[in-house]
Amino acid sequence: MAIVLEARGLNKSFGAVTAANDINVALEQDAIVGLIGSNGAGKTTFINMVTGYLKPSSGTITFGGRDITPFNPRQITRLGICRSFQIPQLFNTLSVYDNLLVGIGIVVSGGKNWAEASHYVGTPGAAVDGMLERFRLTDYRDKLAGELPEGIRKLLDIAMAMAVKPKILLLDEPTSGVSADEKLTLMDMVMEAVRAQKVTVIFVEHDMEIVTRYTQRVLAFYEGRVIADGAPTVVLNDPEVRRYVTGEIPHVTAGDKHAAH
Amino acid sequence: MKRDPTLPILIAGSIILLALGPFLPRWAMFLINVSLCYGIVVLGMLLLMRTGVVSFGHGLYYCLGAYAAGTLDQVFKISDMAVMLVAAVIVTALASAALGLLLRKYRDIFFAMLSLAFSMILYGLLVKTSALGSSDGFNVAASKIAGITVAGTAVDRYVRYALTVVFAFIAGVFMHKYLNSHMGRLAEAIRDNELRVEYMGASVRNVIHVNYVISAVLAGIGGALAAIAVGHIDPEMAYWTTSGEFVFVGILAGTGSVLAPLLGAFIFETIRSFAYEYSPNTWQMALGITMLVVIMFLPGGLWSLFTRKRKAA
Amino acid sequence: MAQLLAVLIDGLIYSSWLFIIAVGLTLIYGVMKILNIAHGSLYALGAYSAASLAGYWIRQGYPPMGSYAVMVVAAILVGLVAGPVIERGLLRFMYGKDEIVLVLVTYAVFLILEDFVKLVWGVDPYFIAQPYGLLGNFTVGDLTYPNYNLVLFGAAVFIGVVLAWVLTKTRQGKMLLAVIHDREMSAAMGINVGRVYFITFTVGAMLGALGGALTAPMISVQPGIGAETIVLAFAVVVIGGLGSLPGAALAALLVGIVRSAAVHYRPELDLFSIYLVMAVVLIMRPKGLFSAQEARKI
Numbered sequence: 001m002a003i004v005l006e007a008r009g010l011n012k013s014f015g016a017v018t019a020a021n022d023i024n025v026a027l028e029q030d031a032i033v034g035l036i037g038s039n040g041a042g043k044t045t046f047i048n049m050v051t052g053y054l055k056p057s058s059g060t061i062t063f064g065g066r067d068i069t070p071f072n073p074r075q076i077t078r079l080g081i082c083r084s085f086q087i088p089q090l091f092n093t094l095s096v097y098d099n100l101l102v103g104i105g106i107v108v109s110g111g112k113n114w115a116e117a118s119h120y121v122g123t124p125g126a127a128v129d130g131m132l133e134r135f136r137l138t139d140y141r142d143k144l145a146g147e148l149p150e151g152i153r154k155l156l157d158i159a160m161a162m163a164v165k166p167k168i169l170l171l172d173e174p175t176s177g178v179s180a181d182e183k184l185t186l187m188d189m190v191m192e193a194v195r196a197q198k199v200t201v202i203f204v205e206h207d208m209e210i211v212t213r214y215t216q217r218v219l220a221f222y223e224g225r226v227i228a229d230g231a232p233t234v235v236l237n238d239p240e241v242r243r244y245v246t247g248e249i250p251h252v253t254a255g256d257k258h259a260a261h
Numbered sequence: 262m263k264r265d266p267t268l269p270i271l272i273a274g275s276i277i278l279l280a281l282g283p284f285l286p287r288w289a290m291f292l293i294n295v296s297l298c299y300g301i302v303v304l305g306m307l308l309l310m311r312t313g314v315v316s317f318g319h320g321l322y323y324c325l326g327a328y329a330a331g332t333l334d335q336v337f338k339i340s341d342m343a344v345m346l347v348a349a350v351i352v353t354a355l356a357s358a359a360l361g362l363l364l365r366k367y368r369d370i371f372f373a374m375l376s377l378a379f380s381m382i383l384y385g386l387l388v389k390t391s392a393l394g395s396s397d398g399f400n401v402a403a404s405k406i407a408g409i410t411v412a413g414t415a416v417d418r419y420v421r422y423a424l425t426v427v428f429a430f431i432a433g434v435f436m437h438k439y440l441n442s443h444m445g446r447l448a449e450a451i452r453d454n455e456l457r458v459e460y461m462g463a464s465v466r467n468v469i470h471v472n473y474v475i476s477a478v479l480a481g482i483g484g485a486l487a488a489i490a491v492g493h494i495d496p497e498m499a500y501w502t503t504s505g506e507f508v509f510v511g512i513l514a515g516t517g518s519v520l521a522p523l524l525g526a527f528i529f530e531t532i533r534s535f536a537y538e539y540s541p542n543t544w545q546m547a548l549g550i551t552m553l554v555v556i557m558f559l560p561g562g563l564w565s566l567f568t569r570k571r572k573a574a
Numbered sequence: 575m576a577q578l579l580a581v582l583i584d585g586l587i588y589s590s591w592l593f594i595i596a597v598g599l600t601l602i603y604g605v606m607k608i609l610n611i612a613h614g615s616l617y618a619l620g621a622y623s624a625a626s627l628a629g630y631w632i633r634q635g636y637p638p639m640g641s642y643a644v645m646v647v648a649a650i651l652v653g654l655v656a657g658p659v660i661e662r663g664l665l666r667f668m669y670g671k672d673e674i675v676l677v678l679v680t681y682a683v684f685l686i687l688e689d690f691v692k693l694v695w696g697v698d699p700y701f702i703a704q705p706y707g708l709l710g711n712f713t714v715g716d717l718t719y720p721n722y723n724l725v726l727f728g729a730a731v732f733i734g735v736v737l738a739w740v741l742t743k744t745r746q747g748k749m750l751l752a753v754i755h756d757r758e759m760s761a762a763m764g765i766n767v768g769r770v771y772f773i774t775f776t777v778g779a780m781l782g783a784l785g786g787a788l789t790a791p792m793i794s795v796q797p798g799i800g801a802e803t804i805v806l807a808f809a810v811v812v813i814g815g816l817g818s819l820p821g822a823a824l825a826a827l828l829v830g831i832v833r834s835a836a837v838h839y840r841p842e843l844d845l846f847s848i849y850l851v852m853a854v855v856l857i858m859r860p861k862g863l864f865s866a867q868e869a870r871k872i
Binding site for chain 2: 668679689805841850856
């Protein structure tokens with residue numbers, strides 16, 4: 001399988017805090033990859049670097065062989081890498097319909113350096129209605145994004161990322177804030193929409209059941225490093241992962257050691 | 262699907278104004294003329310406000326448009342209205358394209374202050390330029406239109422009036438279509454969440470720059486038309502309080518429709534003319550109080566009165 | 575050489591004036607995040623009040639030296655009356671609205687006060703020149719300056735030092751700094767933000783009025799001085815960094831010297847040298863000379 005996205009030797013520090021420590025990851029076309037790790041382990045920092053929001057202190061990121069490290073979010077989006085956010089980034093004063101219409105309008109009016117992903121056929125309006133159907137948002141079509149329930153906001157955030165025809169889709173905690181019984185429905189819907197478009201998916205997740213159910217490969221983060229990389233069952237049984245991520249093996253941190261004395 | 266009556270009203274309104282023109286008393290024609298000049302400028306403010314940006318320096322382009330017209334007359338002895346308007350468009354387009362390169366990087370107070378600074382720079386330059394009359398300005402005699410002499414003829418005033426009505430109509434239709442297009446939606450998206458816009462592949466700065474230029478050209482056209490209508494221009498057009506008036510009318514009118522700035526400008530000019538005549542020392546106070554009332558009770562501007570009524574129907 | 579000295583002295587005098595008119599504005603912005611356009615009106619009110627009261631004092635034959643105290647008292651009174659009226663009577667109801675809406679509210683107040691001044695004092699200019707010449711002159715080489723300018727300089731330094739001391743050494747001052755830094759966090763820590771706003775606005779109003787009062791003997795006090803001054807105060811505040819006192823001081827110094835140089839070498843640039851400085855500074859430092867850091871959003 002072709003390597004579509006590769007990160008080599010990524011480092012990122014914010015003063016004394018190391019958010020990324022020598023990260024090396026190679027992602028294959030059409031893979032579905034999960035990123036796990038406790039809060040602050042570096043998962044969102046990784047996504048922020050890949051999408052151009054943060055510049056790594058050192059290291060490179062290549063997409064289809066092309067070095068995208070110095071690019072900004074707009075350029076990276078146009079190349080075909082899109083993302084959703086931990087806190088949904090929507091246009092709160094626009095309707096759900098208009099939120100998607102803006103995105104599709106950007107693709108349709110895009111210039112030469114827009115992603116080679118196939119452009120929309122038919123009218124932008126029809127394309128929006130299609131997306132609304134696929135994501136079961138049709139009932140919310142004319143509602144203002146700012147008035148939606150949290151789960152629907154997350155869904156819209158993901159739909160907007162899909163609207164600009166990504167080749168790689170990065171989802172930052174797609175099911176956080178969504179009630180337990182809705183999580184699976186949400187992920188099923190997203191994965192179905194993704195399969196229809198041949199997209200490589202990476203998503204950050206804290207729910208291990210979702211990780212095992214939907215991913216083919218898992219990367220475990222801890223203190224800015226990737227401590228495990230492989231099939232879900234293998235990674236989830238890795239002793240380091242069990243200690244530092246899922247918490248199944250209790251571990252003593254330096255802080256605890258001090259407290260004990 | 263509610264039908265937007267804006268276009269029909271624009272068309273009907275323009276036809277009515279053009280037809281009524283010859284029968285209106287001079288002061289009424291003049292009032293409508295000057296109001297619409299202001300209204301055209303405020304259409305530009307509307308666009309910027311929809312994009313989430315407030316300029317406190319649009320007097321710069323209003324003044325540039327007027328002085329482009331005036332300079333053609335005074336210096337080059339070209340007193341053709343059509344040429345003046347073309348000159349105003351070119352000058353303001355070039356100036357805003359250049360200044361926009363810097364301004365597009367700023368928002369909020371900084372955008373407002375920088376735009377104010379540029380307008381005050383023009384003010385300062387004009388006041389010190391004796392060749393252009395310094396702070397007194399000078400008279401502008403636009404006597405022809407597309408080669409045909411109108412000054413001194415019976416239709417002189419009507420031609421100036423009709424010219425403004427026609428341009429207000431064109432500007433209104435253009436802005437209406439623009440705001441309802443992808444660019445219009447993108448502008449509102451930018452006002453709402455710039456980060457998301459960048460993350461969907463559009464350049465926020467490019468859109469702001471383009472909209473800035475459009476609004477500047479509108480201000481220039483307004484200024485040139487004002488020069489043609491009034492016959493006198495002075496550096497006060499670039500003073501920050503003039504820009505403040507454009508902002509004021511924009512807020513007063515609201516951003517609900519392109520009809521709002523045109524109507525709002527007319528109300529503003531009417532109040533100003535009458536208030537100034539009866540009590541020159543309190544019209545600013547009246548303006549200030551009106552602004553407070555609108556801000557407190559009608560945050561959508563006066564236009565929201567109309568939309569509320571329609572929703573209730 | 576003599577010209578250079580003139581540039582420096584004129585520059586320092588103008589810088590002092592700029593600092594005095596700008597410091598209240600930046601204080602109010604820093605604490606309340608409001609760009610108070612009405613500051614220009616307070617300046618005007620201060621100037622008119624000082625001119626009236628000092629004029630009355632001198633006409634009545636009281637010791638002319640007392641006119642200085644009278645001017646300062648006039649300014650303080652203006653601040654103590656106008657400040658609370660505007661803040662408690664109007665602004666208080668607008669907190670929480672968009673920043674630009676608050677600016678427009680202060681613009682409305684500015685318009686109202688501009689006419690208020692005309693109604694109370696009429697449109698003819700007032701002259702109150704005695705305090706200006708009363709103290710005699712000082713000479714530097716060939717150049718002669720009224721000693722009043724030293725008063726201006728002294729006032730600027732005094733205000734700067736007192737404010738700096740109050741803000742960093744007293745408890746109330748540190749609370750102010752806390753609110754400047756993070757309003758929500760300060761409220762969560764139990765600071766009475768409403769009271770801080772009230773005090774800040776009143777102090778800012780007094781400083782604005784004081785600027786006008788001290789300037790009155792140097793100019794003809796007439797309608798329009800508020801509008802002229804507020805744009806200059808804005809420019810200084812923006813150049814220095816919104817809400818920064820050291821920024822305002824540095825900006826005042828920078829603009830003062832540049833404008834003085836312009837007046838002496840390129841008079842046609844005089845009126846807008848300040849805006850050129852603003853444009854240049856903002857290009858190099860987009861938020862002004864001293865500006866706060868912003869936290870990450872996503």
